[in-house]
Amino acid sequence: MATVSPELMTKYEAVIGLEVHVQLKTNTKLFCGCSIRFGDEPNENTCPICLGMPGVLPVLNKKALEYAVKLGHALNCPIAELSKFDRKQYFYPDLPKGYQISQYDRPVCQEGYLELSNGKKVRIERAHLEEDAGKLVHSGADGLAGSDYSLVDLNRAGTPLLEVVSMPDIRSSDEAQEYVSQLRSIVRYLDVCDGNLEEGSMRCDANVSIRPRGQEELGTKAEIKNMNSLKAMKRAIDVEIERQIGVVEGGNKVVQESRLWNEATGKTISMRSKEEAHDYRYFPDPDLRPLAIDAAWVKELKDSLPELPSQRYEKLTQTFGLPEYDAGVLVEFKELGDFFMVASETVDNYKGLSNWLMGDIAGYLNANKKLLEDTKLTPEHLAQFVKMIDDGALSSAQAKKLLPDLLESGEAPETLAKAKGMAQISDDGALKEILQKILDENPDNVAAYRGGKDKLFGFFVGQAMKATQGNANPQKLNELLKELLQG
Numbered sequence: 001m002a003t004v005s006p007e008l009m010t011k012y013e014a015v016i017g018l019e020v021h022v023q024l025k026t027n028t029k030l031f032c033g034c035s036i037r038f039g040d041e042p043n044e045n046t047c048p049i050c051l052g053m054p055g056v057l058p059v060l061n062k063k064a065l066e067y068a069v070k071l072g073h074a075l076n077c078p079i080a081e082l083s084k085f086d087r088k089q090y091f092y093p094d095l096p097k098g099y100q101i102s103q104y105d106r107p108v109c110q111e112g113y114l115e116l117s118n119g120k121k122v123r124i125e126r127a128h129l130e131e132d133a134g135k136l137v138h139s140g141a142d143g144l145a146g147s148d149y150s151l152v153d154l155n156r157a158g159t160p161l162l163e164v165v166s167m168p169d170i171r172s173s174d175e176a177q178e179y180v181s182q183l184r185s186i187v188r189y190l191d192v193c194d195g196n197l198e199e200g201s202m203r204c205d206a207n208v209s210i211r212p213r214g215q216e217e218l219g220t221k222a223e224i225k226n227m228n229s230l231k232a233m234k235r236a237i238d239v240e241i242e243r244q245i246g247v248v249e250g251g252n253k254v255v256q257e258s259r260l261w262n263e264a265t266g267k268t269i270s271m272r273s274k275e276e277a278h279d280y281r282y283f284p285d286p287d288l289r290p291l292a293i294d295a296a297w298v299k300e301l302k303d304s305l306p307e308l309p310s311q312r313y314e315k316l317t318q319t320f321g322l323p324e325y326d327a328g329v330l331v332e333f334k335e336l337g338d339f340f341m342v343a344s345e346t347v348d349n350y351k352g353l354s355n356w357l358m359g360d361i362a363g364y365l366n367a368n369k370k371l372l373e374d375t376k377l378t379p380e381h382l383a384q385f386v387k388m389i390d391d392g393a394l395s396s397a398q399a400k401k402l403l404p405d406l407l408e409s410g411e412a413p414e415t416l417a418k419a420k421g422m423a424q425i426s427d428d429g430a431l432k433e434i435l436q437k438i439l440d441e442n443p444d445n446v447a448a449y450r451g452g453k454d455k456l457f458g459f460f461v462g463q464a465m466k467a468t469q470g471n472a473n474p475q476k477l478n479e480l481l482k483e484l485l486q487g
């Protein structure tokens with residue numbers, strides 16, 4: 001595909017809507033008691049209900065509804081008082097019933113919005129509950145084409161999903177990326193999903209179309225699937241926008257279809273023509289009664305929502321005065337942010353605290369492929385550590401050297417510094433004594449310095465560092481040495 005020139009790119013505007021499937025972190029499936037544990041033997045977690053046997057009755061998992069309502073609240077969606085489930089018919093071997101139980105015209109969560117950092121409110125059209133399909137395992141080749149046979153694993157069939165559908169309010173791949181990143185933070189803060197795009201616990205499809213700038217009418221959209229990370233999504237959307245501009249500029253029309261993103265080739269390929277809603281022949285599931293959602297329960301859930309990412313961001317920038325960048329990192333990496341919040345109760349140097357967390361500590365965790373919770377560091381110890389540096393009891397070089405032990409040993413920083421003979425000597429009396437001894441042993445140099453040889457100052461500093469094995473507080477040392485040399 002020829003690269004589209006920047007001039008052409010500005011002639012068109014991209015219109016993007018996102019459909020995000022959030023896998024809810026319940027213990028059991030949406031309509032039966034089977035576990036949704038990952039990694040068990042194929043078809044181990046199945047029963048007549050999720051196998052689609054005739055004559056069985058589904059029963060709604062209340063926890064899944066609770067998680068849906070919580071996420072709805074966080075996305076500013078009114079919760080339906082009356083909701084219902086519908087059958088979405090299509091045929092595929094990973095769908096044992098021949099239909100998927102979903103929600104058509106009465107979703108649990110109605111119109112809401114998610115606000116981006118540029119102030120734009122991306123409207124949420126709806127968020128509805130539905131069950132996941134099973135998984136096909138193709139044998140003999142990657143993917144269906146060329147494989148000798150396919151096996152079906154129905155462990156995933158019936159796993160609860162909340163599909164969050166945005167309006168086509170997004171105008172660039174950057175906005176799309178921020179939208180999904182924010183949504184991922186929200187589900188993690190609510191603890192309703194682990195938000196892992198790579199492992200598929202959050203799956204994202206993008207509806208992409210283009211139109212000449214200034215035109216109101218929407219262009220024909222293509223649905224892009226199979227994007228397994230934020231980076232892949234951004235790239236796939238950019239590539240698709242360019243492809244569509246190429247199609248239109250070449251005098252052709254964009255076709256409504258589903259396209260599969262191929263990470264290896266960096267291209268999207270046509271998968272199938274996209275179905276319209278009426279192709280699915282939706283109708284109310286006669287096995288499930290309409291759902292009257294208790295308003296008092298809904299309010300109770302709203303009142304008990306935990307702190308949300310946007311609230312934490314505001315606290316970090318407003319109350320703690322952290323720069324926007326720091327706040328962004330501490331919000332996204334919730335674990336670091338949680339640590340910051342506890343440690344900040346006993347230390348005033350918030351920027352120092354955030355520097356250590358985002359810098360050396362994050363670096364150490366990355367290098368060792370660990371999470372903060374895998375280490376023995378406590379927020380209290382981190383607060384003491386930052387205080388010791390601020391008080392001059394540890395130089396920053398010493399602190400860096402001490403950090404791995406602080407993370408791995410579970411000992412207090414003071415204990416560790418003492419054991420390593422690191423405790424910085426900041427005590428005036430002790431330093432003066434050491435310095436005086438050096439001056440007494442070098443009377444010629446003292447006389448020369450006092451006679452105008454300023455450069456000898458460095459000699460005395462060097463001697464003092466040697467005598468203290470590098471543990472003298474450099475600032476204190478300079479002050480006291482000046483004082484003593486002036487006589």
Ligand SMILES: [Zn+2]
Nearest residue numbers: 032034047050
């Ligand atoms: Zn089951």
